[in-house]
Structure formats: structure tokens, C-alpha cells
Amino acid sequence: xxxxxxxxxxxxxxxxxxxxxxxxxxxxxxxxxxxxxxxxxxxxxxxxxxxxxxxxxxxxxxxxxxxxxxxxxxxxxxxxxxxxxxxxxxxxxxxxxxxxxxxxxxxxxxxxxxxxxxxxxxxxxxxxxxxxxxxxxxxxxxxxxxxxxxxxxxxxxxxxxxxxxxxxxxxxxxxxxxxxxxxxxxxxxxxxxxxxxxxxxxxxxxxxxxxxxxxxxxxxxxxxxxxxxxxxxxxxxxxxxxxx
Amino acid sequence: xxxxxxxxxxxxxxxxxxxxxxxxxxxxxxxxxxxxxxxxxxxxxxxxxxxxxxxxxxxxxxxxxxxxxxxxxxxxxxxxxxxxxxxxxxxxxxxxxxxxxxxxxxxxxxxxxxxxxxxxxxxxxxxxxxxxxxxxxxxxxxxxxxxxxxxxxxxxxxxxxxxxxxxxxxxxxxxxxxxxxxxxxxxxxxxxxxxxxxxxxxxxxxxxxxxxxxxxxxxxxxxxxxxxxxxxxxxxxxxxxxxxxxxxxxxxxxxxxxxxxxxxxxxxxxxxxxxxxxxxxxxxxxxxxxxxxxxxxxxxxxxxxxxxxxxxxx
Numbered sequence: 189x190x191x192x193x194x195x196x197x198x199x200x201x202x203x204x205x206x207x208x209x210x211x212x213x214x215x216x217x218x219x220x221x222x223x224x225x226x227x228x229x230x231x232x233x234x235x236x237x238x239x240x241x242x243x244x245x246x247x248x249x250x251x252x253x254x255x256x257x258x259x260x261x262x263x264x265x266x267x268x269x270x271x272x273x274x275x276x277x278x279x280x281x282x283x284x285x286x287x288x289x290x291x292x293x294x295x296x297x298x299x300x301x302x303x304x305x306x307x308x309x310x311x312x313x314x315x316x317x318x319x320x321x322x323x324x325x326x327x328x329x330x331x332x333x334x335x336x337x338x339x340x341x342x343x344x345x346x347x348x349x350x351x352x353x354x355x356x357x358x359x360x361x362x363x364x365x366x367x368x369x370x371x372x373x374x375x376x377x378x379x380x381x382x383x384x385x386x387x388x389x390x391x392x393x394x395x396x397x398x399x400x401x402x403x404x405x406x407x408x409x410x411x412x413x414x415x416x417x418x419x420x421x422x423x424x425x426x427x428x429x430x431x432x
Numbered sequence: 433x434x435x436x437x438x439x440x441x442x443x444x445x446x447x448x449x450x451x452x453x454x455x456x457x458x459x460x461x462x463x464x465x466x467x468x469x470x471x472x473x474x475x476x477x478x479x480x481x482x483x484x485x486x487x488x489x490x491x492x493x494x495x496x497x498x499x500x501x502x503x504x505x506x507x508x509x510x511x512x513x514x515x516x517x518x519x520x521x522x523x524x525x526x527x528x529x530x531x532x533x534x535x536x537x538x539x540x541x542x543x544x545x546x547x548x549x550x551x552x553x554x555x556x557x558x559x560x561x562x563x564x565x566x567x568x569x570x571x572x573x574x575x576x577x578x579x580x581x582x583x584x585x586x587x588x589x590x591x592x593x594x595x596x597x598x599x600x601x602x603x604x605x606x607x608x609x610x611x612x613x614x615x616x617x618x619x620x621x622x623x624x625x626x627x628x629x630x631x632x633x634x635x636x637x638x639x640x641x642x643x644x645x646x647x648x649x650x651x652x653x654x655x656x657x658x659x660x661x662x663x664x665x666x667x668x669x670x671x672x673x674x675x676x677x678x679x680x681x682x683x684x685x686x687x688x689x690x691x692x693x694x695x696x697x698x699x700x701x702x703x704x705x706x707x708x709x710x711x712x713x714x715x716x717x718x719x720x721x722x723x724x725x726x727x728x729x730x731x732x733x734x735x736x737x738x739x740x741x742x743x744x745x746x
Contacts, residue, residue, distance in 0.1 A: 271590070
């Protein structure tokens with residue numbers, strides 16, 4: 189994430205103006221260059237692009253989905269969950285500990301990404317274009333987005349005894365959400381689909397431009413709260429039969 | 433005080449279609465335990481016998497708070513089993529059947545990690561490692577390199593290293609070679625002398641017969657026998673073979689003797705209960721050879737599992 193955070197400001201500083209001239213006047217290229225609300229024509233746009241680029245999705249998604257689903261359903265399938273839960277650890281404590289660990293790791297990953305972007309902008313001499321006061325807000329909103337996926341992953345994880353359905357459901361939610369955002373951003377007639385994508389509510393460029401939408405934060409907070417509440421209620425009440 | 437006490441404990445798993453699996457079919461739960469009443473006394477080794485699927489693991493998992501009973505109640509070390517029950521698990525050591533371990537950790541790191549989760553030391557660890565011949569060099573290797581027997585030894589150590597008041601052991605000697613089985617039985621003897629309670633679930637009859645003070649036999653989720661081991665064996669029929677020079681003794685009406693048969697001069701019968709009346713009956717005969725095979729738990733077990741035993745629950 190650190191290397192990825194460093195790359196996009198470099199691309200902007202090096203090729204941004206040339207690319208902007210190339211796509212201007214070409215409606216098709218212009219539409220494609222607006223992928224996910226980011227672009228490489230401005231520093232804010234390039235940092236925003238880094239947040240929603242497939243590369244980020246893969247890196248963060250692997251962690252958010254992999255960690256959360258392996259933590260309960262994966263351990264259950266392997267048979268190691270009962271070895272841990274045979275200790276005097278309540279399921280609430282087990283869940284909270286893993287949730288906090290995942291949340292902290294996501295925060296560190298995104299923090300590294302943004303620190304790298306700032307360092308990169310500084311090295312390339314474009315730091316003055318960055319609204320530094322907005323960076324913590326972007327970090328917060330990005331963290332909330334990936335916390336949504338982490339908590340959804342945990343909710344699926346506590347619901348199943350096998351890893352496959354937990355991963356499948358979580359991955360489906362993330363991919364459908366991403367697909368809606370991509371299709372909506374590349375096809376003007378389907379732009380309305382974006383409203384149904386969690387990725388769309390990240391609006392990283394807007395946040396860096398100082399236009400944080402409280403409704404987006406509220407949406408993320410609601411999704412996280414619902415997923416946490418579900419896992420909090422369901423996990424301790426589930427029967428953990430002997431692994432088959 | 434009872435270490436484990438259950439009263440009318442029942443567990444039904446979910447529902448499944450009775451016949452073809454169509455939605456319209458009536459559904460029925462899978463009855464894993466039915467009205468189970470057992471009382472495990474403190475300081476004893478209690479054998480819990482039954483074949484696979486009889487409900488042994490279900491009971492254990494209810495006692496540990498992994499499963500919720502459908503009805504009835506249970507207490508462990510005087511504490512009622514309600515919900516998650518972490519406070520009960522603080523005082524219990526548990527060895528699951530076919531234990532799964534973290535393969536990438538070394539044995540030493542794994543035992544340390546699992547002990548720390550109890551929030552107290554591991555006073556018995558070194559003695560257990562010595563008994564089970566787990567060397568320091570072995571413990572420095574990752575668990576993935578361990579054989580099945582070595583994993584089982586690690587499983588035994590992790591269950592007992594914190595010196596629990598009650599150890600719940602599910603198929604504990606699985607995968608151990610005969611030498612290590614003996615070492616394990618010695619460990620159980622030591623724990624018994626130290627006043628610890630062992631709940632010993634197994635389908636290996638010989639080891640239950642060897643180590644347990646009392647035994648419960650479970651069939652299709654129902655308790656079919658609960659008694660002292662001695663008493664259970666006493667009630668079993670012993671097989672008698674006898675060769676006699678001269679006239680055969682009359683055994684038909686001797687108390688406890690049944691199934692008398694004579695073939696090629698060999699008298700065979702079955703003997704139940706006191707031996708005295710039988711010995712008195714053959715005292716006058718010139719006995720050349722006499723064999724009385726001891727009653728085995730296996731016979732008791734098979735009797736409880738034969739379908740035609742009157743009065744036994746199916």
C-alpha cells in the first residue's frame with residue numbers, strides 16, 4: 189500500500205498534463221478517465237484514483253475479506269476454533285479482539301497509503317496542491333469503507349461452519365458493489381447505479397477538495413453498526429457442533 | 433459435590449424432512465441427546481462410552497458452552513451451564529477428539545500460547561512433557577512436522593498443563609502407541625491421586641475398563657447404563673469351561689448358572705454373580721481342567737447395544 193500510494197502522485201506529476209491534453213476533446217477517453225471519481229489530471233484526483241483502483245481493492249479486499257472470514261468460519265472449518273474457545277474466552281471477547289485487530293490493521297494500511305502519497309507529492313514538488321487538512325478525513329472515510337467490508341465479512345463468518353459460503357457471500361457483496369460503481373462511472377446512462385455502491389460513497393476527490401458528505405459517513409457507519417450488531421447477537425447464540 | 437451433573441438434558445439439532453425432502457413434508461429434529469441424567473463425582477475417572485454418533489461429543493459440547501441444550505439443565509463444578517460459560521472453562525481442561533492445531537507454530541509456542549489464554553501458569557507442563565517423551569528439540573519444530581501421535585500428545589499437554597479441576601478428554605488415546613498409552617494411563621492415575629476429576633469419553637472399551645471408576649453407556653442419545661465398573665462387570669456373565677473325570681455335576685439349578693452344554697466331554701456354561709454356589713456344586717466332581725473367563729466390559733457394552741434386549745431403549 190505504501191508503494192501504491194507513492195506511485196499515483198508520481199504519475200500525475202509526470203504525465204498528468206499530457207494525459208489531460210490527450211483526453212480533452214475525446215468524449216470516450218474523457219469518460220473512461222473519470223473512473224470511480226478519480227483521475228490523473230490533478231493531485232487530488234490521482235490520490236482519489238488510488239483509493240478506488242482495482243489494485244487497492246485487491247490489496248485491501250484480500251485483507252478485509254480474508255481476515256474476517258478466516259477468523260471464525262476458517263478456524264471453525266480447521267477445527268482450531270474449539271481449541272481457542274475451550275479457554276475462558278467468551279465469544280464476544282473473541283469477536284471484539286479480532287474486529288479491533290482487523291480495524292487497526294486497515295487503519296495502518298490506509299495510513300501508509302496516504303503517507304506515501306504525501307511523501308510522493310513532496311518529492312515531485314506538488315505538495316502545495318494538496319489540502320493537507322483534508323487528508324485525515326480521507327483516511328477516515330476510506331477506513332470506514334473498508335471497515336464495512338471487514339464487518340460484513342465477520343457477519344458472514346460467524347454465520348457459517350465452512351469458509352466457502354462466508355467468503356462467497358462477502359466477496360459477492362464487495363464485487364457487486366464495485367461493479368455498480370464501475371458501470372455507473374463509465375456509462376452515463378447507468379450512473380444511477382452508483383448510488384447503490386458503497387465505493388461511490390467514498391468520494392475521495394470530493395473529500396480532498398473539502399466537500400465531505402456527512403450522509404456518506406452516516407451510510408458507512410450504519411452498515412458497520414448493522415454488521416457488528418448482527419455478529420454480536422448471532423455468534424454467541426450459535427451452536428458450534430463438532431467439526432465434520 | 434458433583435463435578436458434572438445433568439438433569440433431563442436433551443438436545444435436538446435443527447430440522448430435516450422426514451421423507452422425500454420436499455418443503456411440504458413434515459420435518460423432525462435430529463435427537464442427539466434425550467433426557468440424560470448423569471452425575472460425575474469429584475475425584476473420579478468417569479468413562480463415557482458409546483459408538484460414534486451416540487451423543488458423546490454433543491454432551492461434552494453442551495458442558496463447555498459450545499452447544500445449547502434444548503431442554504434440561506447441567507452444572508459443571510457447581511456452576512450452571514448457561515450460554516457461553518467462559519467461567520466454567522477457566523476450571524476445565526479439554527481435549528477434543530482428533531484435535532486440530534496451528535501447523536505453523538512450534539509445539540513450544542503453541543503450548544505457551546494456549547496456556548496464556550487461561551491467564552495463569554502451566555504447572556503441570558514439564559511433568560507431562562517428560563511423561564509423554566516430548567523433548568525440547570521436538571517442541572522447537574513446527575507442528576506441521578508432527579506425526580498424529582505427537583499431535584495427540586500436544587493435545588493432552590494443552591488440556592492438562594494448567595492443572596484443571598476437571599479434565600474432559602474425548603478419545604484421548606487416539607493415535608498413541610501402546611507405550612505412550614501406558615504413560616497416559618499413569619498420568620490419569622496421578623491426576624486421580626491429586627483429586628482431579630476426569631471425564632473420559634471413548635469407544636475403546638479396554639482402556640475404559642482399565643482406567644475408569646464408573647462408566648456410563650449411551651445409546652442413540654439415551655443413557656442405558658451408569659454404574660461402578662466393578663459392579664457392571666460383576667453383573668456380566670462369565671464363560672466357564674470344565675473337563676471332569678467321571679460323572680458330571682448337576683448344574684441346572686445352581687444360582688447364576690445358565691446355558692449348560694456338554695460336548696465331547698467338555699462342559700460349558702455361563703456364570704453370573706457370586707461364584708460360591710457354582711464352586712460348591714462342582715466340589716464333589718473330579719475336575720481335570722477349569723477355566724472361568726473374566727467378564728469384559730465389551731460384553732456388557734454389546735449387550736446394551738443388542739437390539740433384542742428387553743427393556744432397552746432403541
